[in-house]
Amino acid sequence: MDSMEQKLEILVDSLLLDYQKGRDIDRTLSYRHPDKDAIIDMTVKLLRIVYPGYSRDKSFRIYNAKHNLSMLIEDVVFHLIEQITLVLQDSMERDTARETAQKLSLAFMEQIPAIRAMAQTDVDAAFAGDPAAASKDEIIFCYPGLFAITVYRLAHGLQQLQVPTIPRIMTEYAHSVTGIDIHPGATIGDHFFIDHGTGIVIGETTVIGSHVKIYQGVTLGGLSTRGGQSLRGIKRHPTIEDHVTIYAGASILGGETVIGHHSVIGANAFITDSVPSCTTAVSLEQPLQMKQRHCPGCGKQE
Amino acid sequence: MDSMEQKLEILVDSLLLDYQKGRDIDRTLSYRHPDKDAIIDMTVKLLRIVYPGYSRDKSFRIYNAKHNLSMLIEDVVFHLIEQITLVLQDSMERDTARETAQKLSLAFMEQIPAIRAMAQTDVDAAFAGDPAAASKDEIIFCYPGLFAITVYRLAHGLQQLQVPTIPRIMTEYAHSVTGIDIHPGATIGDHFFIDHGTGIVIGETTVIGSHVKIYQGVTLGGLSTRGGQSLRGIKRHPTIEDHVTIYAGASILGGETVIGHHSVIGANAFITDSVPSCTTAVSLEQPLQMKQRHCPGCGKQE
Amino acid sequence: MDSMEQKLEILVDSLLLDYQKGRDIDRTLSYRHPDKDAIIDMTVKLLRIVYPGYSRDKSFRIYNAKHNLSMLIEDVVFHLIEQITLVLQDSMERDTARETAQKLSLAFMEQIPAIRAMAQTDVDAAFAGDPAAASKDEIIFCYPGLFAITVYRLAHGLQQLQVPTIPRIMTEYAHSVTGIDIHPGATIGDHFFIDHGTGIVIGETTVIGSHVKIYQGVTLGGLSTRGGQSLRGIKRHPTIEDHVTIYAGASILGGETVIGHHSVIGANAFITDSVPSCTTAVSLEQPLQMKQRHCPGCGKQE
Numbered sequence: 001m002d003s004m005e006q007k008l009e010i011l012v013d014s015l016l017l018d019y020q021k022g023r024d025i026d027r028t029l030s031y032r033h034p035d036k037d038a039i040i041d042m043t044v045k046l047l048r049i050v051y052p053g054y055s056r057d058k059s060f061r062i063y064n065a066k067h068n069l070s071m072l073i074e075d076v077v078f079h080l081i082e083q084i085t086l087v088l089q090d091s092m093e094r095d096t097a098r099e100t101a102q103k104l105s106l107a108f109m110e111q112i113p114a115i116r117a118m119a120q121t122d123v124d125a126a127f128a129g130d131p132a133a134a135s136k137d138e139i140i141f142c143y144p145g146l147f148a149i150t151v152y153r154l155a156h157g158l159q160q161l162q163v164p165t166i167p168r169i170m171t172e173y174a175h176s177v178t179g180i181d182i183h184p185g186a187t188i189g190d191h192f193f194i195d196h197g198t199g200i201v202i203g204e205t206t207v208i209g210s211h212v213k214i215y216q217g218v219t220l221g222g223l224s225t226r227g228g229q230s231l232r233g234i235k236r237h238p239t240i241e242d243h244v245t246i247y248a249g250a251s252i253l254g255g256e257t258v259i260g261h262h263s264v265i266g267a268n269a270f271i272t273d274s275v276p277s278c279t280t281a282v283s284l285e286q287p288l289q290m291k292q293r294h295c296p297g298c299g300k301q302e
Numbered sequence: 303m304d305s306m307e308q309k310l311e312i313l314v315d316s317l318l319l320d321y322q323k324g325r326d327i328d329r330t331l332s333y334r335h336p337d338k339d340a341i342i343d344m345t346v347k348l349l350r351i352v353y354p355g356y357s358r359d360k361s362f363r364i365y366n367a368k369h370n371l372s373m374l375i376e377d378v379v380f381h382l383i384e385q386i387t388l389v390l391q392d393s394m395e396r397d398t399a400r401e402t403a404q405k406l407s408l409a410f411m412e413q414i415p416a417i418r419a420m421a422q423t424d425v426d427a428a429f430a431g432d433p434a435a436a437s438k439d440e441i442i443f444c445y446p447g448l449f450a451i452t453v454y455r456l457a458h459g460l461q462q463l464q465v466p467t468i469p470r471i472m473t474e475y476a477h478s479v480t481g482i483d484i485h486p487g488a489t490i491g492d493h494f495f496i497d498h499g500t501g502i503v504i505g506e507t508t509v510i511g512s513h514v515k516i517y518q519g520v521t522l523g524g525l526s527t528r529g530g531q532s533l534r535g536i537k538r539h540p541t542i543e544d545h546v547t548i549y550a551g552a553s554i555l556g557g558e559t560v561i562g563h564h565s566v567i568g569a570n571a572f573i574t575d576s577v578p579s580c581t582t583a584v585s586l587e588q589p590l591q592m593k594q595r596h597c598p599g600c601g602k603q604e
Numbered sequence: 605m606d607s608m609e610q611k612l613e614i615l616v617d618s619l620l621l622d623y624q625k626g627r628d629i630d631r632t633l634s635y636r637h638p639d640k641d642a643i644i645d646m647t648v649k650l651l652r653i654v655y656p657g658y659s660r661d662k663s664f665r666i667y668n669a670k671h672n673l674s675m676l677i678e679d680v681v682f683h684l685i686e687q688i689t690l691v692l693q694d695s696m697e698r699d700t701a702r703e704t705a706q707k708l709s710l711a712f713m714e715q716i717p718a719i720r721a722m723a724q725t726d727v728d729a730a731f732a733g734d735p736a737a738a739s740k741d742e743i744i745f746c747y748p749g750l751f752a753i754t755v756y757r758l759a760h761g762l763q764q765l766q767v768p769t770i771p772r773i774m775t776e777y778a779h780s781v782t783g784i785d786i787h788p789g790a791t792i793g794d795h796f797f798i799d800h801g802t803g804i805v806i807g808e809t810t811v812i813g814s815h816v817k818i819y820q821g822v823t824l825g826g827l828s829t830r831g832g833q834s835l836r837g838i839k840r841h842p843t844i845e846d847h848v849t850i851y852a853g854a855s856i857l858g859g860e861t862v863i864g865h866h867s868v869i870g871a872n873a874f875i876t877d878s879v880p881s882c883t884t885a886v887s888l889e890q891p892l893q894m895k896q897r898h899c900p901g902c903g904k905q906e
Contacts, residue, residue: 004706007710008674008677008678008681008710011677011681011710011713011714012673012674012677014714014717015653015673015677015716015717016673018716018717018720019656019673023724024724024727024740024744025654025655025720025723025724025727025744026656026657027656027657027658028656028657032657033657033658033741033745034745036658036659036745036746037659049317050327051327052321052328052329052330053328053329053330053334053335054329054335054338055338055339069314069317069318069321070310070314073310073313073314073317074310077310077313102306106309106310106313109313110313110316112317112320113316113317113320116320116327119327120325120326120327123326123327127531128530128531129530130530130531131506131524131529131530131531131532131533131534131535131536131538132485132487132505132506132534133531134466134467134470135466135467136326137335137467138466138467138470140326140327141335141336141338141467141470141471142338142467142470142471142474142475143474144474144477144478164738164739164742165738165739165741165742165745165746168738168742168745168746169745169746172746172747172748173746175748175802176748176781176782177478178478179481179500179501179783179802179803181800181802181820183736185736196483196503198477198481198483198500198501198502198503198783198802198803199481199500199501199519199783199802199803199820199821200802201800201802201820201852203736204735204736216483216501216503216521217501217519217521217803217821219820219821219852219853221852222735227735228732228733228734228735229731229732229734229735229737230735231735232735232736233735234735236735248503248521248523248553249521249551249553249853251852251853251871251872253871262899264897267553267555267572268553268570268572268872268890269890269892270871270872270889270890271892272889275894276894276896277899278896278897278898278899279894279895279896279897280894280895280897281892281893281894281895282892282893282895283890283891283892283893284890284891284892284893285572285574286570286571286572286585286586286588286890287585287586288571288573288583288584288585288586289583289584289585289586290577290578290581290582290583291581291582291583291584292578292580292581293566293580293581293582294580295564295579295580351619352629353629354623354630354631354632355630355631355632355636355637356631356637356640357640357641371616371619371620371623372612372616375612375615375616375619376612379612379615404608408611408612408615411615412615412618414619414622415618415619415622418622418629421629422627422628422629425628425629429833430832430833431832432832432833433808433826433831433832433833433834433835433836433838433840434787434789434807434808434836435833436768436769436772437768437769438628439637439769440768440769440772442628442629443637443638443640443769443772443773444640444769444772444773444776444777445776446776446779446780479780480780481783481802481803498785498805500779500783500785500802500803500804500805501783501802501803501821518785518803518805518823519803519821519823550805550823550825550855551823551853551855569855569857569874570855570872570874587874587876588872588873588874588887588888588890589887589888590873590875590885590886590887590888591885591886591887591888592879592880592883592884592885593883593884593885593886594880594882594883595868595882595883595884596882597866597881597882
C-alpha cells in the first residue's frame with residue numbers, strides 16, 4: 001500500500017501542475033463564483049412561494065402562514081442577495097455589488113404577485129387544453145410544462161433586471177428536470193400551455209403572445225448560428241402571436257418569422273417564413289410506402 | 303439594515319395579501335395534499351422491491367432477506383396508506399378514506415408478483431433487442447427505458463384501483479428522470495422494450511400488445527386536443543398490436559388508428575390511419591439536396 | 605390493526621416466495637453488485653476535479669488547493685477501486701479483482717490531464733458557436749451539452765480500460781440529467797459542441813472527428829437492430845469527419861455512412877448514405893399546405 005500512496009502523491013502533483021496552465025477550466029476560486037446548488041435550492045423555494053399549498057413544509061398552517069411565509073421569503077431574499085453579489089463582484093466593488101444586489105433582490109421579489117397572476121393563467125390554460133388532466137391539482141403537482149414555464153417566468157424576472165448567469169442556471173435546472181429548454185431572455189404572454197414538453201427549445205429572442213399552446217419536440221430557434229458570438233443580441237428567433245397552437249415536432253426558425261394570431265402549425269412542420277393569421281399550416285404528409293413482408297414471427301402473409 | 307427589514311416586511315405583507323384571492327394557486331393547506339416527495343421516495347422503494355439486488359441497502363443479506371424485505375414492504379405500505387388517504391379525503395370522510403386506503407394499498411401490493419413477472423419479460427426483451435447491451439445487469443442498472451416501464455407498471459396498478467393523482471406523480475417522476483412520458487392509464491403488454499427513450503410520449507388511452515419495441519422520439523398520441531376537457535375518457539390514442547417495432551421519431555396518432563401485429567413502422571413516419579399486420583410502413587425519404595460549397599475552413603472544393 | 609398485520613405478513617411471505625424463482629430480477633445479493641449511487645457521486649466528484657472552480661466546496665482555497673485536491677482525488681480513487689473490484693469479481697478471484705482495480709484506477713486517473721485538455725477545447729467551441737452564451741462561466745456552469753460531453757469523456761476513459769458496467773452507469777446518469785445519450789464506447793474528437801441537446805443519441809460505434817457541432821434531437825444510430833445480440837461489436841453507427849455541423853432533428857444511420865469533413869447536415873435530414881466533404885445536405889422542405897380557416901376565437905377571415 002506504500003507504493004499505492006506514492007503513486008497517489010505523484011498523481012496529485014501532476015494534477016496540481018495541470019491547474020497552473022491559466023485556462024478557463026483552471027480557475028479554482030470557487031468562492032468567487034455563484035453557488036449552483038444554492039441557486040437551485042432558491043428556485044425550489046421560489047416555486048413554493050408561487051404555489052404555497054403544493055409542496056410540503058409540514059409546519060405550514062393557515063393560522064401561522066405569515067410566520068412561515070416570512071421565513072421562506074427572508075431565506076430566499078438572503079440567498080438571492082448572496083448570489084447576485086457573487087455574480088456582480090467581477091464588474092464592481094464588493095460593497096457596491098452587495099448594495100446593488102439588495103436593490104435587485106427586492107425589485108425582483110416585488111414582481112412575485114405579477115408572476116403568480118401569470119402562473120394562474122398557465123394553470124387554467126393547461127386544464128382547458130388537456131383532456132388527460134384530471135384536476136388542476138394534478139397539473140400543479142406534476143405537469144413538467146407548468147414547472148418549466150414557472151421557472152422561466154421567475155428567471156425572466158431576474159433577467160429583465162440584468163442579473164447575469166443566475167437566470168440561465170435556473171432555466172437550465174428546469175431543462176434538466178423537464179427536457180424543456182426556455183431561454184430566460186424569451187418573452188412569453190399569459191395562458192401559456194406546454195404539453196408533455198420533452199425536447200422543446202425556445203430561443204433567447206423568441207416573442208410569444210397570449211394563449212399559445214406548444215407540444216413536445218417543438219423548436220423556436222435560429223436559422224443558422226454560423227455567425228457565433230457576432231450574432232449576440234440580434235433577434236434570431238421567431239415571433240408567435242396570440243392564440244397560436246404548435247403541434248409536436250414542428251420547427252419555426254428565424255428572427256423575422258412571424259406566426260399570425262389564431263393560426264395552427266401542424267406536427268413536424270418546418271417553417272422559416274411567416275404564416276398569416278387564422279391559418280392552418282400543415283406539412284404535407286410524407287407518403288408512406290407500405291410493403292407486405294414475409295413475417296418471421298407470424299409466418300403468414302396477409 | 304433597518305430599512306431592509308422594513309422593506310422585507312412590506313414585501314411579506316403584500317405577498318400574504320396576494321394569497322387571499324381565492325385562486326387555485328392560492329390554496330395553502332399543503333397538509334391536505336399528497337406529499338410529492340414521499341410519493342417519489344415510495345416509488346424508489348417499490349423499484350427496490352421489484353429488483354431487490356440492484357440497489358444498495360448495505361445491510362441486505364440473503365440470510366435475513368425476510369427481515370429486510372418486511373421492513374421495506376411495511377415502510378412502503380405505511381406511506382401508501384398515508385398518501386392514498388390524503389388524495390381520497392376530498393371526496394369522503396377521513397375515516398372512510400383511511401379504511402379505503404388500507405384496502406387499496408393491500409390490493410396493490412398483491413399485484414407486485416404479477417408486475418415482477420412482467421418486469422422480467424421487459425428485461426429479456428431489452429437484452430434480446432439491443433446489440434449494445436453487455437449484460438442483463440447493465441440493463442437493470444441503467445436502462446432508462448426499463449426504469450420508465452417499471453414505474454409505469456407500478457403506477458398503472460394503482461390507476462386500475464382508481465387511486466387519483468398518485469399514479470401520475472409516479473409516471474411524471476419517471477418522465478423527469480428519463481424523458482419518457484407514459485400515462486399511467488395506458489395499457490401495455492409483456493416484453494416491452496424502449497431503447498434510448500428520450501422524447502417518447504404514450505398517451506392515456508393507448509393500447510400496446512406484447513413484444514413491442516419503441517425507439518426515442520416516438521409519439522403515440524391524439525389527433526387534436528382542440529376538444530379539451532370535453533374529450534375526457536374517450537379513446538384518443540392508437541392501438542399497437544403484438545410484435546410491432548416503431549423506429550425513432552415516428553408519430554402514430556388517433557384513437558381509431560391500429561398498427562397490425564408484426565408490422566414495422568419506419569423512422570419519422572407520420573401515421574394517422576391504420577396499418578395492416580405484417581407490413582413495413584416507411585415514410586418515403588425526403589430527397590436530399592446536396593450542394594458543394596466553397597468551404598471556409600477547408601478552402602478547397604471537391 | 606391485528607388483521608392488517610396478518611395481511612402484511614401474508615404479503616411479505618408471498619413476495620419472499622416470489623424471489624425464489626431464479627430469474628435475473630430475483631438476484632438479491634446487492635453487495636455483489638456495483639453501487640449506482642456511489643458511482644454517480646464519484647462522477648460528480650470527477651467533474652469537480654475537471655472544473656475545480658465551478659462547484660462549491662466552501663473550504664477550497666488556493667493556498668491549500670493541494671490538500672483539498674489530494675482529499676478529493678484520494679476519495680475518488682478509493683471509490684473507483686471499490687466499484688471496479690465489484691464489477692470484476694464475477695470474472696476473477698476477489699484478490700486479483702482488487703489488484704486489477706487498483707491498476708485500472710490509477711491508469712484512469714493519469715488520463716485526467718488529457719481529458720481536461722479536451723474539456724477546455726469543448727468550452728472554447730461552445731463559446732465560439734453559441735450567440736446566446738454570455739460567458740464561458742455560463743457554459744461551464746450550466747450548459748447540459750458540456751456536462752454530457754465531459755461525463756462521456758470520463759466514462760470513455762474507463763471504457764477503454766475495459767471496465768464493465770461503470771462507464772454506462774456514468775453516461776446514463778448524464779443522459780438522465782441532460783436528455784443526451786452518448787454511449788461510452790463512441791469515439792469523439794476535440795472541440796465538440798452540443799447545443800440544447802435534449803433527444804440526442806450517439807451510438808456505441810460512432811466515430812466523430814474534431815470541431816463537430818450537433819443540435820438537439822440528432823440521432824447517430826444504427827440502421828436496424830433486428831440482429832439483436834448477433835450484431836454486438838460490429839460497427840453499426842456512422843462516422844462524422846472534422847468540422848461537420850449537424851442541425852436539429854437530423855438522423856444519420858448506419859456503420860458505413862460517412863459524413864465528409866466541413867459538411868453541413870440540415871435540420872431533420874434523414875441520411876443513410878455517405879455525404880462527401882464540403883457539402884451542404886439539406887432535406888428538401890416538405891411543402892406546407894396553408895389553409896385559411898374560419899377562426900373560432902378571432903371571428904374574421906383574413
